[in-house]
Amino acid sequence: MQQVKKGKVSNAVIRRLPRYYRTLDAFYRDGIVRISSSALGSSMGITASQIRQDLSCFGEFGQQGYGYNIADLRREIADILGMNHHYSAILLGSGNLGRALLRNFRFAKTGFTLTAAFDADPALIGTSISGFNVRSIETLDEYLKTHSTSVGILTVPKSEAQNMTNHLIAGGVKGIWNFTNVEIDVGDSGVTVESVHFSDSLLALSYLISEKA
Amino acid sequence: MQQVKKGKVSNAVIRRLPRYYRTLDAFYRDGIVRISSSALGSSMGITASQIRQDLSCFGEFGQQGYGYNIADLRREIADILGMNHHYSAILLGSGNLGRALLRNFRFAKTGFTLTAAFDADPALIGTSISGFNVRSIETLDEYLKTHSTSVGILTVPKSEAQNMTNHLIAGGVKGIWNFTNVEIDVGDSGVTVESVHFSDSLLALSYLISEKA
Protein backbone atom coordinates (compact mmCIF):
# COMPACT_ATOMS: atom_id res chain seq x y z
CA MET A 1 0.00 0.00 0.00
CA GLN A 2 1.11 3.53 -0.63
CA GLN A 3 2.16 5.99 1.99
CA VAL A 4 -0.71 6.07 4.42
CA LYS A 5 0.23 9.28 6.15
CA LYS A 6 1.34 12.17 4.03
CA GLY A 7 3.62 14.78 5.50
CA LYS A 8 7.12 15.04 4.11
CA VAL A 9 9.33 12.08 4.88
CA SER A 10 12.81 13.25 5.82
CA ASN A 11 15.81 12.40 3.73
CA ALA A 12 17.35 10.56 6.67
CA VAL A 13 14.40 8.19 6.71
CA ILE A 14 14.42 7.72 2.94
CA ARG A 15 18.08 6.72 3.03
CA ARG A 16 17.39 4.11 5.68
CA LEU A 17 14.52 2.47 3.82
CA PRO A 18 16.65 0.52 1.34
CA ARG A 19 18.69 -0.83 4.22
CA TYR A 20 15.56 -1.94 6.05
CA TYR A 21 14.51 -3.69 2.89
CA ARG A 22 17.90 -5.34 2.47
CA THR A 23 17.94 -6.54 6.06
CA LEU A 24 14.37 -7.82 6.03
CA ASP A 25 14.96 -9.52 2.72
CA ALA A 26 17.89 -11.41 4.20
CA PHE A 27 15.77 -12.58 7.17
CA TYR A 28 12.96 -13.45 4.78
CA ARG A 29 15.27 -15.60 2.69
CA ASP A 30 16.46 -17.29 5.85
CA GLY A 31 12.88 -18.22 6.57
CA ILE A 32 12.54 -16.17 9.73
CA VAL A 33 8.92 -15.27 10.38
CA ARG A 34 8.77 -12.49 12.91
CA ILE A 35 11.03 -9.88 14.48
CA SER A 36 10.64 -7.15 17.08
CA SER A 37 11.84 -3.61 16.53
CA SER A 38 14.48 -4.17 19.18
CA ALA A 39 15.84 -7.33 17.54
CA LEU A 40 15.85 -5.65 14.14
CA GLY A 41 17.52 -2.63 15.66
CA SER A 42 20.31 -4.57 17.26
CA SER A 43 20.90 -6.50 14.05
CA MET A 44 21.26 -3.19 12.20
CA GLY A 45 23.03 -1.22 14.89
CA ILE A 46 20.25 1.32 15.36
CA THR A 47 17.68 1.88 18.10
CA ALA A 48 14.28 0.22 18.24
CA SER A 49 12.79 3.67 18.71
CA GLN A 50 14.22 4.85 15.44
CA ILE A 51 12.77 1.91 13.56
CA ARG A 52 9.30 2.41 15.05
CA GLN A 53 9.50 6.15 14.43
CA ASP A 54 10.63 5.61 10.83
CA LEU A 55 7.91 3.08 10.05
CA SER A 56 5.25 5.31 11.57
CA CYS A 57 5.78 7.70 8.65
CA PHE A 58 4.08 5.17 6.43
CA GLY A 59 1.54 3.33 8.53
CA GLU A 60 1.16 0.71 11.22
CA PHE A 61 2.80 -2.55 10.30
CA GLY A 62 3.35 -4.23 13.66
CA GLN A 63 1.33 -5.87 16.35
CA GLN A 64 1.70 -5.25 20.06
CA GLY A 65 3.26 -8.10 21.92
CA TYR A 66 4.35 -9.76 18.68
CA GLY A 67 6.46 -7.42 16.63
CA TYR A 68 6.50 -7.49 12.83
CA ASN A 69 5.81 -10.26 10.38
CA ILE A 70 8.94 -10.24 8.26
CA ALA A 71 7.30 -11.21 4.97
CA ASP A 72 4.63 -8.55 5.44
CA LEU A 73 6.98 -5.77 6.49
CA ARG A 74 9.36 -6.61 3.66
CA ARG A 75 6.48 -6.34 1.22
CA GLU A 76 5.24 -3.08 2.70
CA ILE A 77 8.68 -1.52 2.41
CA ALA A 78 9.04 -2.79 -1.15
CA ASP A 79 5.76 -1.02 -1.89
CA ILE A 80 6.85 2.18 -0.17
CA LEU A 81 10.07 2.12 -2.20
CA GLY A 82 8.07 1.79 -5.39
CA MET A 83 9.53 -1.60 -6.22
CA ASN A 84 6.16 -2.76 -7.53
CA HIS A 85 5.86 -0.09 -10.16
CA HIS A 86 8.27 -2.06 -12.32
CA TYR A 87 9.97 1.05 -13.52
CA SER A 88 11.82 0.83 -16.79
CA ALA A 89 15.38 2.03 -17.20
CA ILE A 90 17.74 2.58 -20.10
CA LEU A 91 21.49 2.78 -19.93
CA LEU A 92 23.46 5.47 -21.73
CA GLY A 93 27.13 4.66 -22.16
CA SER A 94 28.14 1.04 -22.56
CA GLY A 95 31.76 1.49 -21.56
CA ASN A 96 33.33 -0.36 -18.67
CA LEU A 97 31.03 0.91 -15.97
CA GLY A 98 27.94 0.55 -18.13
CA ARG A 99 28.96 -3.00 -18.94
CA ALA A 100 29.53 -3.72 -15.27
CA LEU A 101 25.95 -2.67 -14.56
CA LEU A 102 24.55 -4.56 -17.56
CA ARG A 103 26.32 -7.74 -16.58
CA ASN A 104 26.33 -7.71 -12.80
CA PHE A 105 23.63 -5.48 -11.45
CA ARG A 106 20.42 -7.29 -10.61
CA PHE A 107 17.92 -4.71 -11.76
CA ALA A 108 15.01 -7.06 -11.20
CA LYS A 109 15.89 -7.26 -7.51
CA THR A 110 15.10 -3.57 -7.15
CA GLY A 111 11.93 -3.86 -9.24
CA PHE A 112 13.46 -2.22 -12.30
CA THR A 113 13.49 -3.56 -15.82
CA LEU A 114 16.39 -2.57 -18.02
CA THR A 115 14.96 -2.08 -21.48
CA ALA A 116 17.77 -0.77 -23.66
CA ALA A 117 21.44 0.20 -23.79
CA PHE A 118 22.99 2.93 -25.92
CA ASP A 119 26.45 4.04 -26.91
CA ALA A 120 28.10 6.43 -29.33
CA ASP A 121 30.98 4.14 -30.30
CA PRO A 122 30.35 2.53 -33.73
CA ALA A 123 32.46 -0.42 -32.60
CA LEU A 124 29.96 -1.15 -29.83
CA ILE A 125 26.73 -0.36 -31.64
CA GLY A 126 25.00 -3.53 -32.72
CA THR A 127 27.02 -5.73 -30.39
CA SER A 128 25.31 -7.63 -27.63
CA ILE A 129 26.17 -7.15 -23.97
CA SER A 130 24.52 -9.43 -21.50
CA GLY A 131 21.66 -9.96 -23.93
CA PHE A 132 21.26 -6.28 -24.75
CA ASN A 133 21.75 -5.11 -28.25
CA VAL A 134 23.66 -1.83 -27.98
CA ARG A 135 21.81 0.91 -29.86
CA SER A 136 23.20 4.03 -31.42
CA ILE A 137 22.85 7.07 -29.19
CA GLU A 138 21.54 8.81 -32.33
CA THR A 139 18.38 6.77 -31.95
CA LEU A 140 17.79 7.80 -28.32
CA ASP A 141 15.23 10.55 -28.98
CA GLU A 142 13.22 8.29 -31.25
CA TYR A 143 13.40 5.47 -28.72
CA LEU A 144 12.09 7.68 -25.92
CA LYS A 145 9.23 8.87 -28.12
CA THR A 146 8.01 5.33 -28.59
CA HIS A 147 9.00 3.75 -25.27
CA SER A 148 7.87 5.39 -22.07
CA THR A 149 10.92 5.20 -19.82
CA SER A 150 11.13 5.90 -16.11
CA VAL A 151 14.87 6.25 -15.52
CA GLY A 152 17.97 7.02 -17.53
CA ILE A 153 21.27 5.68 -16.27
CA LEU A 154 24.20 7.93 -17.07
CA THR A 155 27.47 6.07 -17.50
CA VAL A 156 28.76 8.33 -20.25
CA PRO A 157 31.94 10.44 -20.13
CA LYS A 158 31.69 13.64 -18.07
CA SER A 159 31.78 15.71 -21.25
CA GLU A 160 28.52 14.16 -22.45
CA ALA A 161 26.70 14.22 -19.12
CA GLN A 162 24.73 17.44 -19.51
CA ASN A 163 23.88 16.86 -23.16
CA MET A 164 22.54 13.38 -22.42
CA THR A 165 20.66 14.76 -19.43
CA ASN A 166 18.89 17.21 -21.73
CA HIS A 167 17.84 14.43 -24.08
CA LEU A 168 16.55 12.31 -21.21
CA ILE A 169 14.52 15.20 -19.84
CA ALA A 170 13.08 15.98 -23.26
CA GLY A 171 12.24 12.30 -23.60
CA GLY A 172 10.16 12.39 -20.42
CA VAL A 173 12.11 10.33 -17.91
CA LYS A 174 11.21 10.73 -14.24
CA GLY A 175 14.65 10.11 -12.82
CA ILE A 176 18.32 10.02 -13.71
CA TRP A 177 20.79 7.69 -12.02
CA ASN A 178 24.00 9.62 -12.47
CA PHE A 179 27.42 7.96 -12.38
CA THR A 180 29.31 10.70 -14.20
CA ASN A 181 30.76 12.41 -11.14
CA VAL A 182 29.49 15.70 -12.49
CA GLU A 183 26.59 17.71 -11.10
CA ILE A 184 23.95 17.71 -13.81
CA ASP A 185 21.35 20.42 -14.20
CA VAL A 186 17.74 19.42 -14.69
CA GLY A 187 16.37 22.96 -14.47
CA ASP A 188 12.72 23.10 -13.49
CA SER A 189 11.88 19.83 -15.24
CA GLY A 190 11.04 18.13 -11.96
CA VAL A 191 13.26 15.19 -12.90
CA THR A 192 14.88 13.56 -9.88
CA VAL A 193 18.63 13.04 -9.92
CA GLU A 194 20.37 10.42 -7.82
CA SER A 195 24.13 10.57 -8.12
CA VAL A 196 26.69 7.94 -7.22
CA HIS A 197 29.88 9.86 -6.64
CA PHE A 198 32.70 7.33 -6.39
CA SER A 199 35.31 9.95 -5.64
CA ASP A 200 33.26 11.50 -2.81
CA SER A 201 33.00 8.08 -1.25
CA LEU A 202 36.72 7.36 -1.56
CA LEU A 203 37.60 10.80 -0.19
CA ALA A 204 35.35 10.21 2.82
CA LEU A 205 37.24 6.98 3.41
CA SER A 206 40.50 8.86 3.02
CA TYR A 207 39.38 11.35 5.66
CA LEU A 208 38.28 8.64 8.04
CA ILE A 209 41.55 6.71 7.89
CA SER A 210 43.55 9.94 8.19
CA GLU A 211 41.60 10.97 11.25
CA LYS A 212 42.52 7.76 13.05
CA ALA A 213 46.23 8.04 12.40
CA MET B 1 47.79 21.26 7.71
CA GLN B 2 46.01 18.75 9.88
CA GLN B 3 42.87 19.35 11.85
CA VAL B 4 43.63 22.33 14.02
CA LYS B 5 40.77 21.89 16.42
CA LYS B 6 40.07 18.43 17.69
CA GLY B 7 36.56 17.56 18.83
CA LYS B 8 34.66 15.03 16.80
CA VAL B 9 33.66 16.19 13.35
CA SER B 10 30.13 15.09 12.56
CA ASN B 11 29.38 12.70 9.77
CA ALA B 12 27.26 15.33 8.06
CA VAL B 13 30.30 17.58 7.79
CA ILE B 14 32.57 14.76 6.62
CA ARG B 15 30.16 13.93 3.80
CA ARG B 16 30.16 17.53 2.63
CA LEU B 17 33.94 17.88 2.51
CA PRO B 18 34.46 16.00 -0.77
CA ARG B 19 31.83 18.18 -2.38
CA TYR B 20 33.54 21.32 -1.14
CA TYR B 21 36.72 19.99 -2.65
CA ARG B 22 35.06 19.16 -5.93
CA THR B 23 33.46 22.59 -6.19
CA LEU B 24 36.58 24.49 -5.24
CA ASP B 25 38.64 22.40 -7.63
CA ALA B 26 36.31 23.37 -10.47
CA PHE B 27 36.65 27.08 -9.62
CA TYR B 28 40.40 26.65 -9.25
CA ARG B 29 40.64 25.08 -12.71
CA ASP B 30 38.62 27.96 -14.07
CA GLY B 31 41.23 30.31 -12.68
CA ILE B 32 38.95 32.01 -10.16
CA VAL B 33 40.95 33.47 -7.30
CA ARG B 34 38.63 34.27 -4.46
CA ILE B 35 35.13 33.46 -3.27
CA SER B 36 32.95 34.43 -0.32
CA SER B 37 31.05 31.90 1.75
CA SER B 38 27.83 33.30 0.38
CA ALA B 39 28.89 32.95 -3.26
CA LEU B 40 30.18 29.44 -2.62
CA GLY B 41 26.97 28.62 -0.79
CA SER B 42 24.72 29.79 -3.58
CA SER B 43 26.76 27.88 -6.13
CA MET B 44 26.32 24.73 -4.05
CA GLY B 45 22.79 25.30 -2.88
CA ILE B 46 23.65 25.54 0.80
CA THR B 47 23.84 28.43 3.25
CA ALA B 48 26.90 30.58 3.83
CA SER B 49 26.46 29.91 7.54
CA GLN B 50 26.81 26.21 7.01
CA ILE B 51 30.00 26.60 5.06
CA ARG B 52 31.57 28.86 7.70
CA GLN B 53 30.39 26.55 10.46
CA ASP B 54 31.76 23.49 8.66
CA LEU B 55 35.15 25.05 7.98
CA SER B 56 35.44 26.24 11.56
CA CYS B 57 35.81 22.58 12.59
CA PHE B 58 39.24 22.62 11.03
CA GLY B 59 40.64 26.11 11.40
CA GLU B 60 40.37 29.64 10.05
CA PHE B 61 40.87 29.79 6.33
CA GLY B 62 39.21 33.05 5.35
CA GLN B 63 39.78 36.74 5.73
CA GLN B 64 37.21 39.29 6.81
CA GLY B 65 36.03 41.51 4.02
CA TYR B 66 37.67 39.29 1.41
CA GLY B 67 36.42 35.76 1.69
CA TYR B 68 38.52 32.74 0.82
CA ASN B 69 41.42 32.32 -1.54
CA ILE B 70 40.28 29.43 -3.70
CA ALA B 71 43.68 27.85 -4.26
CA ASP B 72 44.43 27.99 -0.54
CA LEU B 73 41.09 26.66 0.61
CA ARG B 74 41.20 23.88 -1.99
CA ARG B 75 44.62 22.88 -0.68
CA GLU B 76 43.50 23.01 2.95
CA ILE B 77 40.54 20.77 2.25
CA ALA B 78 42.72 18.37 0.28
CA ASP B 79 44.92 18.19 3.37
CA ILE B 80 41.98 17.67 5.70
CA LEU B 81 40.75 14.86 3.44
CA GLY B 82 44.14 13.17 3.62
CA MET B 83 44.76 13.55 -0.09
CA ASN B 84 48.41 14.31 0.55
CA HIS B 85 49.11 11.07 2.34
CA HIS B 86 49.26 9.35 -1.03
CA TYR B 87 47.53 6.30 0.27
CA SER B 88 48.04 3.08 -1.61
CA ALA B 89 45.17 0.86 -2.71
CA ILE B 90 44.84 -2.59 -4.18
CA LEU B 91 41.87 -3.93 -6.08
CA LEU B 92 40.41 -7.36 -5.39
CA GLY B 93 38.22 -8.70 -8.17
CA SER B 94 39.04 -7.71 -11.73
CA GLY B 95 35.61 -8.44 -13.19
CA ASN B 96 33.51 -5.83 -14.95
CA LEU B 97 33.26 -3.41 -12.09
CA GLY B 98 36.90 -3.85 -11.10
CA ARG B 99 37.91 -3.22 -14.69
CA ALA B 100 35.70 -0.13 -14.83
CA LEU B 101 37.58 1.26 -11.83
CA LEU B 102 40.98 0.25 -13.19
CA ARG B 103 40.30 1.87 -16.54
CA ASN B 104 38.18 4.88 -15.72
CA PHE B 105 38.62 5.93 -12.15
CA ARG B 106 41.20 8.64 -11.66
CA PHE B 107 42.75 7.42 -8.41
CA ALA B 108 45.48 10.05 -8.58
CA LYS B 109 42.84 12.78 -8.44
CA THR B 110 41.85 11.66 -4.97
CA GLY B 111 45.48 11.28 -3.88
CA PHE B 112 45.44 7.51 -4.05
CA THR B 113 47.89 5.28 -5.87
CA LEU B 114 46.58 1.98 -7.14
CA THR B 115 49.39 -0.50 -6.68
CA ALA B 116 48.03 -3.90 -7.66
CA ALA B 117 45.01 -5.82 -8.95
CA PHE B 118 44.04 -9.38 -8.04
CA ASP B 119 41.62 -11.98 -9.29
CA ALA B 120 40.86 -15.64 -8.80
CA ASP B 121 40.11 -16.44 -12.44
CA PRO B 122 43.06 -18.22 -14.12
CA ALA B 123 41.95 -16.71 -17.42
CA LEU B 124 42.55 -13.21 -16.04
CA ILE B 125 45.67 -13.82 -13.98
CA GLY B 126 48.73 -12.59 -15.80
CA THR B 127 46.75 -10.43 -18.20
CA SER B 128 47.16 -6.69 -18.20
CA ILE B 129 44.31 -4.28 -17.52
CA SER B 130 45.00 -0.64 -17.93
CA GLY B 131 48.69 -1.27 -17.28
CA PHE B 132 48.07 -3.50 -14.27
CA ASN B 133 49.23 -7.04 -14.32
CA VAL B 134 46.46 -9.07 -12.69
CA ARG B 135 47.87 -11.16 -9.85
CA SER B 136 46.56 -14.40 -8.44
CA ILE B 137 44.45 -13.89 -5.33
CA GLU B 138 46.53 -16.72 -3.88
CA THR B 139 49.43 -14.30 -3.66
CA LEU B 140 47.47 -11.64 -1.74
CA ASP B 141 48.72 -12.51 1.75
CA GLU B 142 52.31 -12.55 0.57
CA TYR B 143 51.82 -9.25 -1.25
CA LEU B 144 50.41 -7.54 1.83
CA LYS B 145 53.34 -8.81 3.92
CA THR B 146 55.81 -7.09 1.65
CA HIS B 147 53.79 -4.04 0.53
CA SER B 148 52.25 -1.83 3.14
CA THR B 149 48.78 -1.06 1.77
CA SER B 150 46.29 1.52 2.99
CA VAL B 151 43.07 0.44 1.32
CA GLY B 152 41.59 -2.70 -0.21
CA ILE B 153 38.92 -2.27 -2.85
CA LEU B 154 36.37 -5.06 -2.84
CA THR B 155 34.86 -5.75 -6.24
CA VAL B 156 34.60 -9.49 -5.72
CA PRO B 157 31.39 -11.54 -5.77
CA LYS B 158 29.24 -11.28 -2.63
CA SER B 159 30.20 -14.83 -1.68
CA GLU B 160 33.87 -13.87 -1.36
CA ALA B 161 33.34 -10.56 0.40
CA GLN B 162 33.83 -11.65 4.00
CA ASN B 163 36.71 -13.98 3.25
CA MET B 164 38.58 -11.28 1.34
CA THR B 165 37.82 -8.82 4.14
CA ASN B 166 39.50 -11.15 6.60
CA HIS B 167 42.61 -11.35 4.44
CA LEU B 168 42.75 -7.58 4.06
CA ILE B 169 42.44 -7.07 7.81
CA ALA B 170 45.13 -9.66 8.52
CA GLY B 171 47.30 -7.88 5.95
CA GLY B 172 47.03 -4.61 7.85
CA VAL B 173 44.95 -2.34 5.63
CA LYS B 174 43.42 0.75 7.22
CA GLY B 175 40.31 0.90 5.11
CA ILE B 176 38.10 -1.14 2.81
CA TRP B 177 36.18 0.38 -0.08
CA ASN B 178 33.33 -2.06 -0.40
CA PHE B 179 31.34 -2.49 -3.62
CA THR B 180 29.95 -5.94 -2.84
CA ASN B 181 26.52 -4.80 -1.65
CA VAL B 182 27.00 -6.96 1.44
CA GLU B 183 27.65 -5.70 4.95
CA ILE B 184 31.13 -6.90 5.85
CA ASP B 185 32.29 -7.51 9.39
CA VAL B 186 35.62 -6.09 10.49
CA GLY B 187 35.21 -7.07 14.15
CA ASP B 188 37.33 -5.00 16.50
CA SER B 189 40.13 -4.55 13.97
CA GLY B 190 39.54 -0.82 13.75
CA VAL B 191 39.51 -1.02 9.96
CA THR B 192 37.21 1.56 8.37
CA VAL B 193 34.63 0.37 5.86
CA GLU B 194 33.15 2.64 3.23
CA SER B 195 30.45 0.93 1.20
CA VAL B 196 29.02 1.94 -2.15
CA HIS B 197 25.60 0.33 -2.28
CA PHE B 198 24.31 0.67 -5.82
CA SER B 199 20.99 -0.90 -5.00
CA ASP B 200 20.36 1.40 -2.03
CA SER B 201 20.96 4.35 -4.30
CA LEU B 202 18.62 3.06 -7.02
CA LEU B 203 15.93 2.24 -4.46
CA ALA B 204 16.15 5.75 -3.04
CA LEU B 205 15.61 7.04 -6.58
CA SER B 206 12.70 4.64 -6.97
CA TYR B 207 11.14 6.03 -3.79
CA LEU B 208 11.65 9.62 -4.87
CA ILE B 209 10.02 9.19 -8.26
CA SER B 210 7.16 7.18 -6.73
CA GLU B 211 6.54 9.90 -4.18
CA LYS B 212 6.04 12.49 -6.89
CA ALA B 213 3.54 10.47 -8.85
Add this chain to the structure above:
DNA sequence: TAGATTGTTAATCGATTAACAATC
Protein backbone atom coordinates in the same frame (compact mmCIF):
# COMPACT_ATOMS: atom_id res chain seq x y z
C1' DT C 1 38.13 54.96 5.69
C1' DA C 2 33.75 52.35 4.56
C1' DG C 3 32.08 48.13 2.98
C1' DA C 4 32.41 43.42 3.05
C1' DT C 5 32.86 39.29 5.10
C1' DT C 6 34.75 36.41 8.45
C1' DG C 7 34.51 33.19 12.81
C1' DT C 8 31.68 32.34 16.57
C1' DT C 9 27.95 32.58 19.77
C1' DA C 10 23.04 32.21 20.28
C1' DA C 11 18.54 30.77 18.42
C1' DT C 12 15.99 27.65 15.82
C1' DC C 13 14.88 23.71 13.74
C1' DG C 14 14.80 18.83 12.98
C1' DA C 15 16.05 14.17 14.11
C1' DT C 16 16.87 10.72 17.54
C1' DT C 17 15.90 8.62 21.82
C1' DA C 18 13.14 7.66 25.86
C1' DA C 19 8.95 6.77 28.06
C1' DC C 20 4.53 4.82 28.40
C1' DA C 21 -0.38 3.90 27.70
C1' DA C 22 -2.67 0.79 24.67
C1' DT C 23 -3.28 -3.83 23.47
C1' DC C 24 -2.14 -8.20 21.19
Add this chain to the structure above:
DNA sequence: TAGATTGTTAATCGATTAACAATC
Protein backbone atom coordinates in the same frame (compact mmCIF):
# COMPACT_ATOMS: atom_id res chain seq x y z
C1' DT D 1 -4.15 -13.83 31.98
C1' DA D 2 0.71 -11.90 32.08
C1' DG D 3 4.40 -10.58 29.28
C1' DA D 4 5.86 -8.47 25.30
C1' DT D 5 5.90 -5.02 22.16
C1' DT D 6 3.70 -1.68 19.50
C1' DG D 7 2.67 3.42 17.95
C1' DT D 8 3.01 7.84 19.66
C1' DT D 9 3.93 11.69 22.61
C1' DA D 10 7.44 14.08 25.16
C1' DA D 11 12.34 14.93 26.10
C1' DT D 12 16.83 15.21 24.48
C1' DC D 13 20.28 15.79 21.48
C1' DG D 14 22.58 17.49 17.45
C1' DA D 15 22.74 20.11 13.25
C1' DT D 16 21.51 24.17 10.72
C1' DT D 17 20.61 28.95 10.48
C1' DA D 18 20.74 33.68 12.10
C1' DA D 19 22.97 37.41 14.15
C1' DC D 20 26.78 40.24 15.10
C1' DA D 21 31.16 41.93 16.97
C1' DA D 22 35.70 41.80 15.09
C1' DT D 23 38.53 43.19 11.45
C1' DC D 24 40.57 42.97 6.84
